[in-house]
Amino acid sequence: MPSPPSGASAWRTARLLSREPQISTGRTLRFTVPDWPGHLAGQHVDVRLTADDGYQAVRSYSLAAPAEGDTVELGVQAAPDGEVSPYLADVLPIGAEVEIQGPLGGWFIWTPRDAGPLLLFAGGCGIVPLMAMLRARRAAGSAEPCTLLYSARSPDEVWYARELADPGPAEEIRLIYTRQAPPGDPRTTGRVGAQDLAGLPEPGSARCYVCGPTGFVEHVADLLQTAGHPRELIRTERFG
Amino acid sequence: MSGLSPGFHGRGRALVDRLPPGQYPTESFPVLSIGPTPRVTTDHWAFTLTTETGSRRSWTWEEMMALPQERPVADIHCVTRWSKFDTRWQGVSLDVLLEEAETAADFVVAESFDGYTTNLPLEDVTDGKAWLAHSFDGYPLAPDHGGPARLVVPHLYFWKSAKWIKGLRLTVQDEPGFWETAGYHNYGDPWREQRHWNDA
Ligand SMILES: Cc1cc2nc3c(=O)[nH]c(=O)nc-3n(C[C@H](O)[C@H](O)[C@H](O)COP(=O)(O)OP(=O)(O)OC[C@H]3O[C@@H](n4cnc5c(N)ncnc54)[C@H](O)[C@@H]3O)c2cc1C
Numbered sequence: 001m002p003s004p005p006s007g008a009s010a011w012r013t014a015r016l017l018s019r020e021p022q023i024s025t026g027r028t029l030r031f032t033v034p035d036w037p038g039h040l041a042g043q044h045v046d047v048r049l050t051a052d053d054g055y056q057a058v059r060s061y062s063l064a065a066p067a068e069g070d071t072v073e074l075g076v077q078a079a080p081d082g083e084v085s086p087y088l089a090d091v092l093p094i095g096a097e098v099e100i101q102g103p104l105g106g107w108f109i110w111t112p113r114d115a116g117p118l119l120l121f122a123g124g125c126g127i128v129p130l131m132a133m134l135r136a137r138r139a140a141g142s143a144e145p146c147t148l149l150y151s152a153r154s155p156d157e158v159w160y161a162r163e164l165a166d167p168g169p170a171e172e173i174r175l176i177y178t179r180q181a182p183p184g185d186p187r188t189t190g191r192v193g194a195q196d197l198a199g200l201p202e203p204g205s206a207r208c209y210v211c212g213p214t215g216f217v218e219h220v221a222d223l224l225q226t227a228g229h230p231r232e233l234i235r236t237e238r239f240g
Numbered sequence: 241m242s243g244l245s246p247g248f249h250g251r252g253r254a255l256v257d258r259l260p261p262g263q264y265p266t267e268s269f270p271v272l273s274i275g276p277t278p279r280v281t282t283d284h285w286a287f288t289l290t291t292e293t294g295s296r297r298s299w300t301w302e303e304m305m306a307l308p309q310e311r312p313v314a315d316i317h318c319v320t321r322w323s324k325f326d327t328r329w330q331g332v333s334l335d336v337l338l339e340e341a342e343t344a345a346d347f348v349v350a351e352s353f354d355g356y357t358t359n360l361p362l363e364d365v366t367d368g369k370a371w372l373a374h375s376f377d378g379y380p381l382a383p384d385h386g387g388p389a390r391l392v393v394p395h396l397y398f399w400k401s402a403k404w405i406k407g408l409r410l411t412v413q414d415e416p417g418f419w420e421t422a423g424y425h426n427y428g429d430p431w432r433e434q435r436h437w438n439d440a
Contacts (some may be wrong), residue, residue, distance in 0.1 A: 010438075046262075046321070048262075050245050050248065055250045055253055056262070058264070060320060060321065083251045087245070091247050092248075093246060097243065097244055098245050105423070107274055107419075221275065221277065225276050231275050232355075236273065236275055236276065238273075
């Protein structure tokens with residue numbers, strides 16, 4: 001491939017550096033992307049796969065962490081019978097290449113300059129761009145309060161478990177289990193409800209980011225509005 | 241091509257003629273929006289057309305439903321790369337709503353109840369190319385898909401088809417809308433793959 005011009009529209013070659021399991025169907029993938037221009041927490045890339053006959057398929061994946069030079073991190077969950085995600089999660093060999101375009105998305109983003117408390121709501125693999133925000137916040141040493149409310153089916157479906165078990169300053173992690181909770185969890189399993197929002201920063205001051213499957217996003221955005229959070233401060237991203 | 245994504249075979253190639261570049265077909269109907277779904281009811285609903293001189297014309301829900309109705313069937317293409325074939329809508333052609341407007345404008349801005357905006361050339365919403373749609377697949381349009389009424393402009397990426405639309409503003413100058421100022425292409429032709437600012 002000729003070297004593409006810089007900017008979001010260019011396709012760059014990305015070499016798979018490492019693959020690390022997160023949950024039974026979810027993997028952290030690290031790619032080296034020469035001349036990566038950097039990105040903001042919350043942005044995503046498009047990943048393009050090419051078959052031997054030239055057929056191509058493209059899907060979007062969120063960036064899971066701030067860039068480290070030319071290395072970017074994605075979190076991919078294998079969808080049952082999916083065309084692209086099972087290939088990325090389990091087939092693409094280490095050292096092999098795909099193409100990446102980005103960074104993309106100028107709305108579902110957070111930077112340390114965004115003042116005020118931060119509320120992050122993740123459903124399933126919707127944790128990926130929110131983890132990027134949490135990591136960016138930790139890296140910047142932000143003193144603003146931040147709560148991550150993370151809905152997962154069961155303890156073994158929790159991504160980034162070790163990192164989340166060790167909250168940074170002014171940071172609170174609330175794990176909401178929908179099917180099966182660890183022993184001793186006082187909360188009854190089930191989807192996020194109004195009671196799970198108790199004790200969060202005042203509506204009107206906090207920026208809310210909601211990401212996950214459409215049903216989760218719709219439900220949480222409604223709960224937030226009912227609790228008085230103004231819609232201007234609620235940003236959503238749906239994974240389909 | 242060899243060397244890239246080794247061992248990737250992909251799925252169907254059958255519908256490739258009908259798919260704009262970089263899209264894949266889906267049977268489901270994914271949702272894309274920037275924030276919470278606004279709950280807009282039809283009792284206080286109005287659709288307002290504003291010309292470049294500021295003159296206005298409004299339709300209540302009942303007035304809009306009494307206008308001539310069309311049932312377009314179209315393929316739609318979302319910039320997040322899914323395409324959905326043969327979607328069935330019911331609504332009012334924008335030709336009907338624009339019929340009596342006296343205007344020298346070349347552009348429109350679609351405005352939504354949630355504050356969303358998107359800009360289009362006037363010629364892309366006239367001559368049977370765009371609808372104010374209130375039904376999908378024979379049922380009232382669901383709130384998360386833009387109900388009670390949304391714009392449907394199938395030949396452009398679907399972010400141009402503003403959900404929860406409350407009006408059209410005719411403008412002499414082109415005024416980029418929400419996504420158009422946030423990095424997305426100003427025109428958005430799926431067949432020329434005009435996704436982002438830098439795309440030709
Ligand atoms: C902005 C954005 C960011 C995203 N970020 C992430 C992320 O960080 N991590 C992540 O994992 N995902 C993310 N996604 C979702 C991702 O882009 C893909 O949609 C997801 O990986 C599924 O793609 P796929 O090709 O594997 O599945 P697809 O082939 O698209 O299929 C999806 C599902 O539909 C079913 N299906 C569809 N068509 C057929 C068919 N013809 N036959 C049989 N079954 C079918 C499949 O069973 C599958 O379960 C993001 C999406 C967006 C829009």
